[in-house]
Amino acid sequence: MTPPDHIVYVIDDDPSVREAVTELLSSAGLNAVAFGSVAEYLMQPRPDLPGCLVLDVNMPDVNGLDFQEQLAATAHVPIVFITGHGDIPKSVRAIKAGALDFLTKPFSDEALLQVVAAAIEQDRKALRERADLAQIRARHASLTPREREVLPLIVAGLLNKQAAAELGISEITLQIHRSNVMRKMEAGSVAELVRLAARLDVSIPPAHGRRGMRR
Amino acid sequence: MHEMDPARGAPSFESAIERVHPQDRPVLLEAVNEAVRAKVAFQPEYRLLLPSGIVRSVRIIGHPVLNAADELVEYIGTVMDVTEQKRAEHELRTSELERERAEHALHDAREKLAQASKFASLAELSASIAHEINQPLQAIVANGYASLRWLDASPPNIGKAIRTAQRVVRDGNAAAEVVSRIRALFKRAAPAKIDLDINKLIVQVRTLMADEIQGNGVLLETELGADVPTITADAVQIQQVIVNLVRNAIEAMAGAQRKRLQVRSRRSATHVLVDVRDQGTGLVDPEKVFEPFVSTKETGMGMGLTICRSIIEAHGGNIWATHHEGPGATFSFSLPIDASEAM
Numbered sequence: 001m002t003p004p005d006h007i008v009y010v011i012d013d014d015p016s017v018r019e020a021v022t023e024l025l026s027s028a029g030l031n032a033v034a035f036g037s038v039a040e041y042l043m044q045p046r047p048d049l050p051g052c053l054v055l056d057v058n059m060p061d062v063n064g065l066d067f068q069e070q071l072a073a074t075a076h077v078p079i080v081f082i083t084g085h086g087d088i089p090k091s092v093r094a095i096k097a098g099a100l101d102f103l104t105k106p107f108s109d110e111a112l113l114q115v116v117a118a119a120i121e122q123d124r125k126a127l128r129e130r131a132d133l134a135q136i137r138a139r140h141a142s143l144t145p146r147e148r149e150v151l152p153l154i155v156a157g158l159l160n161k162q163a164a165a166e167l168g169i170s171e172i173t174l175q176i177h178r179s180n181v182m183r184k185m186e187a188g189s190v191a192e193l194v195r196l197a198a199r200l201d202v203s204i205p206p207a208h209g210r211r212g213m214r215r
Numbered sequence: 216m217h218e219m220d221p222a223r224g225a226p227s228f229e230s231a232i233e234r235v236h237p238q239d240r241p242v243l244l245e246a247v248n249e250a251v252r253a254k255v256a257f258q259p260e261y262r263l264l265l266p267s268g269i270v271r272s273v274r275i276i277g278h279p280v281l282n283a284a285d286e287l288v289e290y291i292g293t294v295m296d297v298t299e300q301k302r303a304e305h306e307l308r309t310s311e312l313e314r315e316r317a318e319h320a321l322h323d324a325r326e327k328l329a330q331a332s333k334f335a336s337l338a339e340l341s342a343s344i345a346h347e348i349n350q351p352l353q354a355i356v357a358n359g360y361a362s363l364r365w366l367d368a369s370p371p372n373i374g375k376a377i378r379t380a381q382r383v384v385r386d387g388n389a390a391a392e393v394v395s396r397i398r399a400l401f402k403r404a405a406p407a408k409i410d411l412d413i414n415k416l417i418v419q420v421r422t423l424m425a426d427e428i429q430g431n432g433v434l435l436e437t438e439l440g441a442d443v444p445t446i447t448a449d450a451v452q453i454q455q456v457i458v459n460l461v462r463n464a465i466e467a468m469a470g471a472q473r474k475r476l477q478v479r480s481r482r483s484a485t486h487v488l489v490d491v492r493d494q495g496t497g498l499v500d501p502e503k504v505f506e507p508f509v510s511t512k513e514t515g516m517g518m519g520l521t522i523c524r525s526i527i528e529a530h531g532g533n534i535w536a537t538h539h540e541g542p543g544a545t546f547s548f549s550l551p552i553d554a555s556e557a558m
Contacts, residue, residue: 020357109360
């Protein structure tokens with residue numbers, strides 16, 4: 001069997017509900033693990049896989065909504081709430097705090113599976129974004145201090161001659177730095193480098209261009 | 216300390232002993248003699264009764280001084296005034312006793328409250344019944360779907376389909392079990408019947424709910440019929456009915472200007488009757504309120520009055536509601552004086 005590419009956590013204090021929800025997820029080909037309490041869930045090491053948390057609102061140890069607030073500050077998987085009774089104020093609070101959905105028991109298989117699939121997809125995207133960003137940061141970290149000075153100048157659209165003048169170095173030297181930046185940042189074009197730099201929050205003072213022109 | 220004049224020199228043992236409280240003298244002498252015989256240190260505590268009449272608690276510490284031949288030469292010692300220490304200890308003991316008493320009282324009150332709410336909050340009871348039934352239902356539905364999915368897979372996973380189908384049966388039985396437990400709770404044969412003074416019961420309810428009544432600004436008037444006889448009934452269940460009617464009345468008057476609540480007991484030729492009259496919003500359909508899942512309250516489950524009716528009918532009585540202009544409603548129930556009519 002291939003290792004799972006996702007994980008669904010089910011937290012419900014009622015053993016039969018927990019078992020049944022987990023079974024339903026498994027029958028749909030999902031990789032689901034169950035916990036009887038929030039404490040149990042927190043104790044377990046969690047793989048770095050795109051996932052989703054199916055959480056009963058009324059847990060004996062922690063109120064599900066309070067738990068959601070605690071998690072809000074961390075990078076956590078999306079939450080789908082399940083509840084015994086359609087409590088409108090609670091569901092409004094949960095959704096406002098970023099819950100993906102609020103299902104009232106008993107819910108249909110489609111309702112659960114659709115929202116869980118959507119949650120995993122959302123988490124997959126978020127994970128990819130985080131991984132991409134980490135990679136771009138690593139590339140940026142591999143630049144020499146001089147290359148890090150060259151990067152904003154290229155992004156600001158300066159010509160080689162202008163950028164070289166800005167830094168007080170020869171055009172040839174600048175060209176070498178420039179090609180190193182492009183190679184290390186794995187940018188195929190200036191446009192791509194601009195896109196990468198935007199995600200890094202590298203400050204590119206617009207004044208650069210004009211000042212260069214004046215010289 | 217001993218109220219002796221230092222100018223007159225060291226007091227004799229005898230004069231020191233004279234200052235010892237007569238009640239403590241024999242014990243002290245005994246302890247000292249014992250120590251002297253064994254040539255060991257002593258440290259007894261005793262009281263002094265001074266010439267001024269003051270009683271002080273002291274502790275004497277004596278250490279034996281022995282010569283080379285191991286013979287007792289003398290005792291060197293000190294006498295310490297431990298009066299303050301003793302008083303503090305006594306106070307601590309007393310305050311501990313008081314605290315224990317207070318804790319007992321608090322515990323008792325909590326017990327009473329727990330007892331009251333156990334039988335009082337029918338709305339909560341019905342909410343928890345709903346929850347109890349809903350949990351196995353959720354499990355049944357989810358397992359049913361799972362079973363279908365296992366069968367629908369290609370190839371079908373028969374083993375897992377059977378396993379989940381078995382869980383459907385198990386959880387179905389669990390739900391049925393919940394239902395039968397609830398039925399047992401309100402079974403007609405269930406009441407534990409005792410001799411019951413309905414007036415006493417009303418007074419009890421008034422005490423139990425005093426906070427709730429006052430907290431909601433309600434003025435409760437009780438009018439207890441002097442000729443109301445003792446009946447045979449289940450005190451807990453009848454209390455539950457009265458508490459529920461009173462609580463409904465309080466809630467019905469939540470927005471009312473005047474919040475007067477009257478609880479009255481009376482008798483007819485054959486029955487004891489209780490009326491709970493409020494000045495609340497009144498009733499649109501007095502017949503309908505006893506039906507299950509009918510509620511005038513936004514958060515109500517509509518089970519309270521249904522359970523009240525089942526209790527009263529189990530006792531061979533009747534419960535009914537009347538709307539009156541004025542505004543408000545009266546809920547009344549009757550219980551037969553001759554219990555044999557109930558069965």
